[in-house]
Amino acid sequence: MATQHSRSAARLMMAPAVVLLLGWMLVPLTLTLFFSFKKYLPMRGDSLERGLDWVGFDNYVRFLGSSSFWPSVQATLVIVGGVLAITVILGIFLALLLDQPFWGQGIVRILVIAPFFVMPTVSALVWKNMFMDPINGILAHLWRFFGAEPVSWLSDASVQSIILIVSWQWLPFATLILLTAIQSLDSEQLEAAEMDGAPPVKRFFYIILPHLGRAITIVILIQTIFLLSIFAEIFVTTGGAFGTRTLTYLIFQRVIDSQNIGLGSAGGVYAIILANIVAIFLMRIVGKNLDQ
Amino acid sequence: MGRIVLEKVKKSFGDVTVIPPLDLEINDGEFVVFVGPSGCGKSTLLRLIAGLEDVSGGKIEIDGNDATFIPPAKRGLAMVFQSYALYPHMTVRKNIAFPLRMAKLDQAEIDRRVNNAAEVLNLSDYIDRRPGQLSGGQRQRVAIGRAIVREPAAFLFDEPLSNLDAALRVGMRLEISELHKRLKTTMIYVTHDQVEAMTMADKIVVLRAGNIEQVGSPLELYRAPKNLFVAGFIGSPKMNFIEGEEAAKHGAHTIGIRPEHIEVSGDKGAWSGVVGVSEHLGSDTFFHIHETGLAETITVRADGEVDFKHGDRIHLTPREDVIHKFDANGLRIE
Ligand SMILES: Nc1ncnc2c1ncn2[C@@H]1O[C@H](COP(=O)(O)OP(=O)(O)OP(=O)(O)O)[C@@H](O)[C@H]1O
Numbered sequence: 097m098a099t100q101h102s103r104s105a106a107r108l109m110m111a112p113a114v115v116l117l118l119g120w121m122l123v124p125l126t127l128t129l130f131f132s133f134k135k136y137l138p139m140r141g142d143s144l145e146r147g148l149d150w151v152g153f154d155n156y157v158r159f160l161g162s163s164s165f166w167p168s169v170q171a172t173l174v175i176v177g178g179v180l181a182i183t184v185i186l187g188i189f190l191a192l193l194l195d196q197p198f199w200g201q202g203i204v205r206i207l208v209i210a211p212f213f214v215m216p217t218v219s220a221l222v223w224k225n226m227f228m229d230p231i232n233g234i235l236a237h238l239w240r241f242f243g244a245e246p247v248s249w250l251s252d253a254s255v256q257s258i259i260l261i262v263s264w265q266w267l268p269f270a271t272l273i274l275l276t277a278i279q280s281l282d283s284e285q286l287e288a289a290e291m292d293g294a295p296p297v298k299r300f301f302y303i304i305l306p307h308l309g310r311a312i313t314i315v316i317l318i319q320t321i322f323l324l325s326i327f328a329e330i331f332v333t334t335g336g337a338f339g340t341r342t343l344t345y346l347i348f349q350r351v352i353d354s355q356n357i358g359l360g361s362a363g364g365v366y367a368i369i370l371a372n373i374v375a376i377f378l379m380r381i382v383g384k385n386l387d388q
Numbered sequence: 389m390g391r392i393v394l395e396k397v398k399k400s401f402g403d404v405t406v407i408p409p410l411d412l413e414i415n416d417g418e419f420v421v422f423v424g425p426s427g428c429g430k431s432t433l434l435r436l437i438a439g440l441e442d443v444s445g446g447k448i449e450i451d452g453n454d455a456t457f458i459p460p461a462k463r464g465l466a467m468v469f470q471s472y473a474l475y476p477h478m479t480v481r482k483n484i485a486f487p488l489r490m491a492k493l494d495q496a497e498i499d500r501r502v503n504n505a506a507e508v509l510n511l512s513d514y515i516d517r518r519p520g521q522l523s524g525g526q527r528q529r530v531a532i533g534r535a536i537v538r539e540p541a542a543f544l545f546d547e548p549l550s551n552l553d554a555a556l557r558v559g560m561r562l563e564i565s566e567l568h569k570r571l572k573t574t575m576i577y578v579t580h581d582q583v584e585a586m587t588m589a590d591k592i593v594v595l596r597a598g599n600i601e602q603v604g605s606p607l608e609l610y611r612a613p614k615n616l617f618v619a620g621f622i623g624s625p626k627m628n629f630i631e632g633e634e635a636a637k638h639g640a641h642t643i644g645i646r647p648e649h650i651e652v653s654g655d656k657g658a659w660s661g662v663v664g665v666s667e668h669l670g671s672d673t674f675f676h677i678h679e680t681g682l683a684e685t686i687t688v689r690a691d692g693e694v695d696f697k698h699g700d701r702i703h704l705t706p707r708e709d710v711i712h713k714f715d716a717n718g719l720r721i722e
């Protein structure tokens with residue numbers, strides 16, 4: 097990619113993709129911005145044909161002023177943060193385990209990826225009905241077996257339960273990326289550290305963890321993008337009750353339940369702003385790992 | 389101190405025996421070179437000494453103590469790897485200081501030793517860079533620096549120069565020899581480059597398929613190779629081997645004569661042949677001679693001035709006093 101010619105060729109060939117992606121992004125973004133400044137309540141007879149009333153920043157003020165706004169931002173951040181922490185920490189641990197030679201390695205590795213192939217709706221339903229059901233769930237039986245009172249997971253520990261379900265889905269992804277990173281570590285580096293007198297724990301913190309820095313960054317960035325918009329898991333389990341109403345879910349409720357498209361769109365713009373704040377924040381903390 | 393004794397040391401990977409029981413003594417302060425063709429077990433032997441592999445049998449003694457089951461960090465040895473194995477996220481200073489930090493030395497002592505090593509190895513100018521920003525030769529020096537700050541009983545080098553270009557290799561070779569002269573610490577050095585072996589070693593250990601073929605000083609090996617393998621391995625270009633009638637005249641199954649021990653002449657000599665390829669090195673010229681009726685090719689060394697052309701018929705005379713004789717089993721006959 098050094099010569100003038102190869103650079104312009106590259107630009108030319110990338111152009112269709114860039115145009116397509118821009119269109120893909122710009123059209124919905126413009127529409128959202130457009131609706132967010134309009135009063136648009138379809139059930140009250142507003143429609144595009146009849147023209148929508150311009151209401152300025154009314155929707156924005158109302159969305160922000162609603163008592164559910166800040167709790168929803170908090171729920172979003174708690175869920176994203178919790179899932180990130182669990183998947184990264186457990187992912188490193190699992191990746192280290194899977195990197196050890198053991199019998200049946202191939203099968204176990206495939207089994208570990210399996211949760212990633214289950215649709216979010218399905219996995220959330222499985223968790224809800226099979227594990228967390230307070231009467232007939234496996235966890236309830238387990239609790240009773242030890243003589244404890246079964247927990248109504250989805251109402252008493254709702255946020256934790258959502259974090260658990262989503263972590264279960266994303267753990268394979270984190271594990272896989274981290275496993276490939278661990279495998280790419282030059283074994284001579286570990287041997288050198290061993291000869292330099294570093295016991296296993298120090299080898300982990302001084303050699304393996306820094307080596308994983310870049311992979312962890314990728315895992316965090318990609319997961320954040322997807323986790324900010326989790327929806328199905330909440331929809332089929334708590335339906336946004338018990339403190340699990342994230343920003344995404346709040347927007348959904350404004351648009352579908354309250355049939356207020358203008359208000360929902362304003363919420364969408366806030367969601368974009370939140371995502372960007374999180375992204376900038378993440379880039380600051382972890383992004384520097386990428387350009388080593 | 390750095391006396392290492394191997395007694396009946398053996399190593400197998402599963403069913404494959406890489407090192408059959410082997411005895412070896414390395415004295416304090418010696419520069420010992422392991423040479424042998426690829427896959428003969430040089431690295432494995434070095435890693436056994438380092439403790440990075442467990443022995444399958446036998447005993448390793450370091451300075452009179454049984455070290456067979458002592459973990460690598462406690463053996464007091466330092467290793468320089470072929471890939472350098474520097475820690476990429478640490479600066480040169482941190483890399484060199486790493487073993488000292490692990491040993492929990494106090495900061496003043498760490499600084500003193502690191503600065504000292506940096507000075508000895510000319511690393512001071514890039515002490516705050518990361519390994520990724522260094523050239524191959526500089527990285528190699530950092531790896532050596534990391535080894536010397538620990539003041540080990542012995543240094544282990546596994547083909548440390550094989551990733552460097554030819555000129556740099558010659559330079560580093562001298563630097564390592566220089567370092568050995570100054571530190572007087574035992575060094576064990578693995579290579580398959582016999583020039584490195586000849587120029588650096590006090591003692592060469594020639595390995596083949598995990599067996600020690602011969603141990604001796606470079607000149608001992610050059611002058612009196614114990615068998616055909618050592619004779620062919622030490623010396624460059626390779627020794628010429630002649631079998632049959634000519635060998636029988638000397639009472640041997642095979643005779644060996646080094647290229648530098650054959651006189652070349654245009655008009656008279658004991659043997660004659662046709663010049664094939666000639667390699668002009670400037671100081672020397674190597675001729676590959678065919679159709680001698682002795683062996684497929686005979687390599688001879690002549691002075692750089694001598695100029696024969698492809699296809700010329702020339703005459704060769706071996707120096708009788710340096711002909712090596714071997715019996716049917718390939719062993720040397722005195
Ligand atoms: N971990 C291992 N498992 C099985 N076989 C091994 C292992 N390590 C080495 N070997 C085998 O042991 C033999 C000796 O290997 P070693 O690395 O010691 O060779 P070497 O003399 O260092 O060769 P080179 O000059 O190419 O580095 C080889 O045949 C190799 O295939």
Ligand SMILES: [Mg+2]
Binds near residue numbers: 430431432547
């Ligand atoms: Mg090797």
